[in-house]
Amino acid sequence: MKITMDEAHVLFDRIPISRKEFVEYDAGHEPPAEYVEKVTDWFVKELKP
Numbered sequence: 369m370k371i372t373m374d375e376a377h378v379l380f381d382r383i384p385i386s387r388k389e390f391v392e393y394d395a396g397h398e399p400p401a402e403y404v405e406k407v408t409d410w411f412v413k414e415l416k417p
Contacts, residue, residue: 387414 371379373392380390393400 376392377390380388391403391406393403395403
């Protein structure tokens with residue numbers, strides 16, 4: 369089952385938090401290295417003790 373970008377945006381808009389960012393990459397089924405770096409940076413910033 370493939371989700372369209374429109375469907376992904378609808379799901380994203382339903383997430384009930386204000387500090388969020390929708391990022392999309394044209395990379396097929398595997399996330400690119402820049403995605404991993406972005407997620408890691410987010411975890412460090414948002415989940416620091």
